[in-house]
Amino acid sequence: MEAYVFDYGEWKLKKLPDPEAGPGEAVVSLKTAGLNRRDLYIPARRGNDREAVVIGSDGAGVVESVGEGVSAVRPGDEVIINPALRWFTKTGAPPEGFDILGMPDNGTMAGKIVISAEQLEPKPAHLSWVEAGVFALAGLTGYRALVTRGRLAPGETVFIPGAGSGVATFLIQFAKALGARVIVSSRSAKKRELALGIGADRAIGTEEDWQEALADETVDLVIDSIGEATFNRSFSVLKKGGRFVTFGATTDDHVDFNLREFFYGQFDLLGSTMGSREELRELLKLAEEEKIRPVIDSEYSLAQVGEAMEQLKESTQFGKIAIRIDD
Template identity: 60%
Template sequence: MKAFVLEDGKQNIKEMDNPIAGEGQVVVSLRAAGLNRRDLYIPNRRGDNKKALILGSDGSGVVESIGERVTNFKVGDEVIINPALRWYETTDAPPKQFDILGMPDHGTFAEKIVISEEQLEPKPDYLSWEEAGVLALSALTGYRALVTKGQIKKEDTVFIPGAGSGVATYLIQFAKNIGAKVIVTSRSKEKQENAKKLGADIVLDTNSDWNQQLADETIDLVIDSVGGSTFNRSLEVVKKGGRIVTFGSTTEDDIQFNLRKFFYGQYQLFGSTMGSRQELREVLEHMEKYKMHPVVDRSFSLYEAQDALDYLNEGNQFGKIALKISQ
């Protein structure tokens, strides 16, 4: 089978052995896969391992074969891949055995994947292959940050710095479906307009004075995935006693803030990452209820995987980037 791999520090299309389903495993013929920023970081995080690794965490496809003792899926079923490995029930933090698909396990940038049936969910019928293929990682990350950790409620106001990321496009839709008011920021005029179309109530230029612009707003919750360049600015606008959830850092990791001001303001700070299978199933129920669609900015073929990663690295997309593998 064809796969896009990282091998000896280089990324390229390679012919790999067809996977075989073992006990409790399923081989999925992939129709689409989704890119995530972690795919950009893996080459620098893998160390000296030179063995070919298939990249990719998200995917959708059709069950091609099943191993012994597989009970929940049959050949021909349409499925999505859950990239949060071995995290089944919702807990305060991931279990020790938790990993994310795509390193060290082979990922989804390939024609086929073998994976435990525990990591599969039925594909929502109303979604295209590309929509289903970009769904799990970002939607799950956003849902846990917003709902499980952020405890968002109807009529809350949520502030989301950075409107164009894949997770942000899910956050906007989840929050609006729940009945919250949504405020986002972006430096890009195009992304600002796209965020409005998606449902954001207020859209700010990232470089504007947030304190001045939001003087008449009461921010209950901040969901921050940007990091050092926005954290303190977000802390300035959230209400006293308000909640901040952080799940990413696209700028510097190290942050200094006024600890005395923080504890006098009784702020609540939560870290979050990915989510459990239980939460992913809640995501799918929510999306089905509201017939919610992932935002796919652009699709590439598997053979254009490097071009897709380069496009992701530029940061100009609004929403998710998909790989079309077969239809």
């Protein structure tokens, strides 16, 4: 099979042996995969002196074969990959042994993947293959941050800095489905317009004075994944006693903030990472009921993953970047 790999310091398309299912495992013939920002960080985290690892955390396809002891799925089943490995029940933090698919385990940018059958979920019927292939990582990350950690309630207002990421486009749709008011920010007028088009109630510019722009709003919850560039600005618009959830740091991951203002404000500061299988199943149910779909920015073939990664580096996308495996 062909696979897109990071191999001894080099990105390349490489022929690899077809995988075989062992006990408890299934082989999935992949139709689509999704690119995520974590794929860009593999060189720094893996180093240049190790053999090929197949990148990719998201994917969808058809079960080709199963190993001994597998009964939950069978050949011919249409499935999506749950990239949150070995995290099954909703807990306060990931359990020992948790990891994200796509390093150190081989990921989804390949013709096939062998994976524990426990990591497979039925493909939602309302999603196309392209939509299913980009759903799980960003969707699960956003759902846990918004619902489990953020405790969003109907009628509340949530502020999401950075409107164009895959997670942000899910957050907007989830929050609206749950009856909330949604405010986003972006430096791009086009992204602000697109965010309003998928349900955001208000979109402000990154360059604006946020306290002034949102003086007439009561922000109950902030979901931030940008880090140092927006952290204190986001806190400045959050109501006293409000909740602040952070799940990423696309700018500097070290921030300074006024501790006295924080504890006098009675804020809740919450971290979040990915989510459990239990939360993914809750999310899939919500998506089915509300017909929520990923926002697809662009599609590339497996041979074009390098081009797709360049687009992701530039952060020009609005929504998800999909990879067509079966071209």
